[in-house]
Amino acid sequence: MPEASSLPRPPAAGRIKAALTVALFAALFVLAFRQTGFNFQALFSGTADFFRFFGRLVPDWSALPQIWPPLIQTIQIAYVATIVGSLLAMPIVFLASSNTSTDPVTLWIARTLLTVLRSIPDLLWAALFVAVLGLGALPGVVALVFFTMGVLAKLGSETVEAIDPGPLEALRAAGAGRNRTIVFAVVPQVAATMVSYILYVFEINVRASVVIGLVGAGGIGQLLLRYLNFFDYTGVAAIIVVIFAVVLLIDGFSVWARSKLI
Amino acid sequence: MAHIRFNDVEVVYRTGLKALKGVTLEIPRGQFVVVVGLSGAGKSTLIRTVNSLVVPTKGSVTVNDVNVTASRGGALRRARSDIGMIFQTFNLVKRSSVLRNVLAGRLGDLPAWRGVLGAFPREDVAYAHDCLARVGIPEKAFVRADALSGGQQQRVGIARALAQKPSVMLADEPVASLDPPTSHAVMSDLKRIAREDGITTIVNLHFIDMARDYADRIIGMRDGVVVFDGTPDEATDAVFEEIYGRPLESKDLRGA
Amino acid sequence: MVNAPRIPSDVPRPPAHVRRNRVLMIAGVVLLVALFVLALVTMNLPTWQRFVNGMQRNFWPLMRGLVRPETEVFGLAWRSMSETFFMAILGTALGALLAFPISFFAAGNLLGGTRWALPGKALLVAIRTFPELVLAIIFVAAAGPGPTAGIMAMGIHSIGYLGKVFSDVIEGIDQGPMEAIRAAGGNQLHTFLYSVVPQVLPEFASHVLYRFEINLRAATVLGMVGAGGIGLPLIQRLQFRRWDEVSMLLIVIVGFIIVVDAVSSRVRNRLV
Numbered sequence: 001m002p003e004a005s006s007l008p009r010p011p012a013a014g015r016i017k018a019a020l021t022v023a024l025f026a027a028l029f030v031l032a033f034r035q036t037g038f039n040f041q042a043l044f045s046g047t048a049d050f051f052r053f054f055g056r057l058v059p060d061w062s063a064l065p066q067i068w069p070p071l072i073q074t075i076q077i078a079y080v081a082t083i084v085g086s087l088l089a090m091p092i093v094f095l096a097s098s099n100t101s102t103d104p105v106t107l108w109i110a111r112t113l114l115t116v117l118r119s120i121p122d123l124l125w126a127a128l129f130v131a132v133l134g135l136g137a138l139p140g141v142v143a144l145v146f147f148t149m150g151v152l153a154k155l156g157s158e159t160v161e162a163i164d165p166g167p168l169e170a171l172r173a174a175g176a177g178r179n180r181t182i183v184f185a186v187v188p189q190v191a192a193t194m195v196s197y198i199l200y201v202f203e204i205n206v207r208a209s210v211v212i213g214l215v216g217a218g219g220i221g222q223l224l225l226r227y228l229n230f231f232d233y234t235g236v237a238a239i240i241v242v243i244f245a246v247v248l249l250i251d252g253f254s255v256w257a258r259s260k261l262i
Numbered sequence: 263m264a265h266i267r268f269n270d271v272e273v274v275y276r277t278g279l280k281a282l283k284g285v286t287l288e289i290p291r292g293q294f295v296v297v298v299g300l301s302g303a304g305k306s307t308l309i310r311t312v313n314s315l316v317v318p319t320k321g322s323v324t325v326n327d328v329n330v331t332a333s334r335g336g337a338l339r340r341a342r343s344d345i346g347m348i349f350q351t352f353n354l355v356k357r358s359s360v361l362r363n364v365l366a367g368r369l370g371d372l373p374a375w376r377g378v379l380g381a382f383p384r385e386d387v388a389y390a391h392d393c394l395a396r397v398g399i400p401e402k403a404f405v406r407a408d409a410l411s412g413g414q415q416q417r418v419g420i421a422r423a424l425a426q427k428p429s430v431m432l433a434d435e436p437v438a439s440l441d442p443p444t445s446h447a448v449m450s451d452l453k454r455i456a457r458e459d460g461i462t463t464i465v466n467l468h469f470i471d472m473a474r475d476y477a478d479r480i481i482g483m484r485d486g487v488v489v490f491d492g493t494p495d496e497a498t499d500a501v502f503e504e505i506y507g508r509p510l511e512s513k514d515l516r517g518a
Numbered sequence: 519m520v521n522a523p524r525i526p527s528d529v530p531r532p533p534a535h536v537r538r539n540r541v542l543m544i545a546g547v548v549l550l551v552a553l554f555v556l557a558l559v560t561m562n563l564p565t566w567q568r569f570v571n572g573m574q575r576n577f578w579p580l581m582r583g584l585v586r587p588e589t590e591v592f593g594l595a596w597r598s599m600s601e602t603f604f605m606a607i608l609g610t611a612l613g614a615l616l617a618f619p620i621s622f623f624a625a626g627n628l629l630g631g632t633r634w635a636l637p638g639k640a641l642l643v644a645i646r647t648f649p650e651l652v653l654a655i656i657f658v659a660a661a662g663p664g665p666t667a668g669i670m671a672m673g674i675h676s677i678g679y680l681g682k683v684f685s686d687v688i689e690g691i692d693q694g695p696m697e698a699i700r701a702a703g704g705n706q707l708h709t710f711l712y713s714v715v716p717q718v719l720p721e722f723a724s725h726v727l728y729r730f731e732i733n734l735r736a737a738t739v740l741g742m743v744g745a746g747g748i749g750l751p752l753i754q755r756l757q758f759r760r761w762d763e764v765s766m767l768l769i770v771i772v773g774f775i776i777v778v779d780a781v782s783s784r785v786r787n788r789l790v
Contacts, residue, residue, distance in 0.1 A: 007388055010359075010404045029611070032604035036665035036746065043612075046670055049660035076557040083554050119775040120768075123651065123739035124752075131756040131764075132580065133572035138563050211651040215742055215753070228655060240652065247647045313701050343703030353694035358716045366712045370703025377708050419698075426702055 059241050060234030067223065067242055074219030075246070077140045077212075078205035084141070085148025086198050092149065093156035093194075099168065100160055100182055114157070117150030126212035137218030144205050144212070151204065155197045156190070163189045196258045203254040210243055264288035265326065265462045266312060266430060272320035273307050273486075281307040283486040284321065289479075291429075292460045294453060296473040299483035300506055305466040308483065309432045312464065313345045314338055325430055343370025346423025346461075348452075350435035352415045356408035360399070360418050363407055364390040367425030386425075393421040397451055413444035420452060424459075431456060433465040437472070442517050445469075449476050469516040470502050576759060583765035591763045594751060595770040599738075601665060602747035603774065606734040609669045613676025613733075614726045620677060621684030628688060628714070635685070642685075646678030650736055654745040665746030672733050672740070679732075683725045684718070691717045724789045727782050734778055738771050 009015075033039065094100040096110035125146050129139035167185040176184065213221020220239060227235040266289040273282040281304045289295055297305045310316035311323050314330050322331035330341045346367070354363045368386045369377050376382065382390075394400050397417040402410060407418060416436060423431060433452065437445035449465075453476050456463045467473050473480050474494045482490030482497070482505035490497065490505055503510055531537075622628055624638030654671035661667055695713035704712065741749020748771060755763045 007384065008391060008400075008403055014404065028604075028607060032607045035601050035604040036608060036669065038605075038608050038666050038669050042661070042666045043670065046657060046661040046666060050657060050670070053656055053660035073561060076561050080554060080557050080561070083550070115776055115779075116772055119735070119772045119779065121735040121739050123742065124771070127739070127742060127753055127756050128764075128768075131759055132576040133569065134564075136564060137561055138569065141563070207649060211649050214651055214655070224652070228659070240648075243649065243652075244644075244647055248643070251647070315697060315701055339703040339705060341703075342701060345701070347698070347701040349694060349698060351694050353692075353698035355695045355713055355716045356692075357720060362712075362716075366699055366704070366708075367702050369699065369708045369712065374705075374707075377704075378711065380711075422698070422702070432701075 056233050057237035057240065058234055059237040061238060063227075063235040063238045064242075066235075067220065067239055070213070070218075070220045070223045071242060071246065073137055074209045074213070074221070075206065075250075077137055077144060077217075077219055078202060078209040081141050081144030081148055081209070082198065082202040082205050085145040086152055086201070088145065089149045089152040089156065092153040093160060094182055094186070096153060096157040097160035099163070099165065100178070100186055102178065111157075114150065114153050117146060118154055120146070120150070122147045122208040123212055123215060126217040127215045130216045135216040135218075135222075140209060140212050140217035140219060143217060144208060147208060148201055148205060152197060152201050155200075156194055159190050159193050159197075160186060192261050196261045199254045199258050199261075203251055206250050207247060210247070265291040265293075266464075267324045268308075268311070268321070269324070270321040271308075271311055271318045271323060273304075273311065273316060274319045281316075281486050282311070282318070285486075285488055286321075287481070287488065287491070289462060289464070291462055292456075294456055294463045294465070294476065294478040295481060296465050296467050296477035296479070297481045297483060298467055298470070298473050298502070298505060300468065303483040304486040305483055306434055307486075309347075309434055309464050309466060312430065312432055313342045313347060339370055343426055344428055345430040345432060346426045346428035347432040347434070348416065348419040348423050348436050350438045352412075352419045352439075354407040354415055354418055354422075356406070358407060359404050360394065360407055360410070361387075361390055361403040363418055364393055364421045364425050367393075367422040370426060389427075390421070390425050393424040394418075396424065396455060397421045411444075412440050413448060416440065416448050417451065420448075420455070424455065428461060431461045431463040433463065435466050435468070437467070437469075437516070445472065445516055446475075446518070452476075469514065470497075470499075470510065471515045471517070473497070576761070579759075579761040580765065583761035583763075584769070586762065587766035587769055588760075588762040589766065591751075591766045592770070595748065595767045598741075598748035598751050598767075599770050599774050602737045602741075602749075603734065603778070605665050605668050605740070605747050606672065606730060606737040609672025609737065610676060610726060610730040610733050612669060612673030613680050613729065614722075616673065617677045617680035617684055618722075620681045621688060624681060624685035625688035627691070627693070638681075638685070642678050642681040644678075645674065646682065648675065648678075650675040651740070651743060654740050655743050658744045663744035663746070668737060668740040668745030668747060671745060672736060675736075676729050676733060680725060680729055684722055687718050687721045687725070688714070720789050724786045727786050727789075731779055731782050734775060738775075 092110055092114065095102065095106055096114050098107060101107040101110065122143065125143035126140060129143045133139045133142065163186060167189070168181055171181045171185045209219050209221075211221050213219040213223070214225050216222060216225075220243065224236065224239050227233075227239065266287075268285050268287040271282055271285045272280075274280050285304075285308060297308060299305050307316050311318050312325065312330065314323075314333065318331055322329050324330065325341065325345065328341055330338070333341050355366075365382050365386065368382060368390070372382070372386075391400065391403060394403055397420050399410075399414055399417050399421075402414065402418075407415060410418065416439075419436075431452075436452065437448055440448060449472060452463070452465070455461070465476070474497060477494050480490065480492060480494055480497045481488055482501065484505055484507060490501055492501075499510060502514070506514070532540075620638060620642070624635050624642055626632035626635040629635050650671055653674055654668055657667035657670050661670075691714060695717065696709050699709045699713050737747050737749075738752075739749045741747040741751070742753045744750065748767060752764065752767045752771075755767065
């Protein structure tokens with residue numbers, strides 16, 4: 001048996017890297033606690049308050065007649081935005097994929113546009129367009145159109161870049177131009193996946209269109225905000241339950257439809 | 263005196279499959295036993311009853327006169343820590359370092375708090391390095407397990423079993439995932455270490471030539487029953503055809 | 519026998535299932551379009567005129583602002599964005615800490631059967647479905663405005679996603695190493711610590727990072743309901759249509775998120 005002191009030690013590089021990682025995370029967390037003023041006391045008292053508050057959320061079902069119209073509007077916003085956004089996203093999908101784009105400059109522009117689109121969250125789009133276009137469903141639709149484009153074009157271009165290049169080459173060899181190559185070699189390969197992504201985005205959009213109303217972009221969120229401002233917690237509770245049910249229903253439908261597709 | 267004793271061991275799986283139909287065997291200390299048979303003959307089940315990974319539905323297995331089958335909880339874990347095991351698919355934690363994988367073999371003898379904190383005593387760490395040296399890969403201690411070749415990974419598996427300081431070694435098809443030269447290298451390592459430390463070893467194999475090359479004793483199984491028990495010299499091709507229930511084929515040989 | 523000359527109508531008709539699929543597809547598209555038109559008509563969207571007016575009044579000032587943002591609010595933007603960043607870190611960490619134990623109760627292979635995992639899985643779906651912003655509003659109402667409300671909303675909401683992906687990872691682990699630890703005389707805890715945890719940890723870390731990217735976006739808007747971060751200064755300026763200042767905030771938000779995304783996805787690629 002070797003002397004205890006002569007035990008081999010792990011390589012220095014690994015040890016230094018581990019130490020640096022730990023130090024970095026420690027520093028980040030110390031800074032985070034300081035900057036946000038977050039502490040565990042607040043966490044526990046906050047949790048207690050939360051549950052006390054939750055106890056008051058007893059649904060008042062007489063609010064239902066008031067809930068249906070904006071709820072339907074919420075779903076309409078999500079539906080219209082998904083369709084328009086998906087259509088607008090298609091050209092970007094092909095321009096932002098290295099194997100179907102026209103030239104490097106266009107590719108770069110399309111990708112940068114995508115990166116910017118994707119970095120803006122749904123609610124920020126909504127707040128922005130409420131300021132530009134005024135309250136109502138219109139800014140909601142426009143906001144979700146942009147949001148849809150960001151999400152879908154990213155997913156789509158990843159799919160397009162992953163396709164089998166064989167058919168593309170075959171069509172090019174047969175003398176087909178770029179557009180025809182896309183229609184006959186790319187679209188058939190990605191169509192099912194794209195439809196499944198569109199369903200997925202619709203799912204996300206339903207959730208998003210619930211909350212964008214909170215900044216005035218139409219739908220059920222706007223009613224929720226009004227109830228909250230009037231401290232009508234039984235109405236709030238009814239809306240929450242309804243939202244819950246609708247989101248579950250649409251998620252379930254979307255998951256089912258997507259499982260049929262692939 | 264028998265080191266390992268199978269007393270009329272019967273295993274019926276929940277699916278109703280009868281994997282062992284009353285096996286009685288005595289294996290003396292230090293013997294290198296190779297169990298042969300087709301897949302489904304009950305080889306894997308047989309060696310798993312030794313450390314109670316599969317619990318016999320009837321009969322019992324004793325190791326060192328301790329009834330492993332009747333042991334539970336702490337007693338079972340103590341019994342297992344005396345029995346090393348190596349696997350066809352190595353069963354290493356691929357993302358952990360080689361050393362950590364080998365140290366896992368020391369867990370059975372460790373006080374609970376040390377195991378939880380991963381605070382292995384210096385002697386254990388030193389011993390783990392020794393085990394790696396004995397299987398010929400001392401320089402791989404701090405490499406991640408998934409960076410090794412198949413043969414090297416199986417050597418780590420052997421080192422992990424050795425780290426338990428076992429008196430019994432079980433090997434379930436240890437070379438089935440390896441190429442012929444590596445298979446021979448791994449088998450000779452296993453045999454050499456068993457000789458040096460006087461470890462009683464049971465190896466499952468389906469290659470006839472390897473069984474003859476390495477075994478002190480060959481046990482043939484078919485449909486959950488021992489159909490042959492003898493020396494390699496006695497295990498002629500005719501005997502193997504009887505065990506396998508069919509003419510021999512080229513895939514029954516590992517080759518050189 | 520002489521072959522009759524082929525006339526165009528002789529082209530074989532596609533088999534029944536192909537024709538049926540074609541009909542179904544056309545019907546589907548018609549349905550989608552009909553629903554679309556119906557939605558547009560019944561939604562009482564404002565007139566086209568209002569859209570144009572709004573664009574004319576506010577779009578160009580916004581564009582001008584983007585070209586020449588108000589540099590004086592850069593300090594404020596930077597400070598509130600870093601607060602947002604740290605909120606996302608704490609919210610994600612809180613979510614990961616809470617999701618870790620729950621995920622083991624939503625993993626069928628550790629509980630000995632899928633049906634034992636159902637309550638855990640249902641809980642995770644319920645949490646996922648609950649909108650984060652509504653949680654934030656409740657926390658603000660219950661515990662007062664500020665970053666803590668936002669962190670807690672993110673923390674709770676993240677459990678839904680993280681718990682789900684964690685339990686998926688656990689269900690996909692290799693059982694072999696677990697058997698090896700048991701064979702070596704390890705107990706349940708040893709099996710967990712030496713074979714489950716090292717297998718799942720890198721993938722857990724990668725999912726946590728991904729969730730952090732999502733939470734950073736979420737954290738930028740939580741301030742709009744008073745739950746801390748850059749959302750509050752942003753919505754104030756949006757309400758008064760101070761486009762040059764809005765632009766500065768937007769640029770900081772977008773820039774920050776793009777940089778953090780790039781770093782985070784790099785690290786994720788190296789983890790798994």
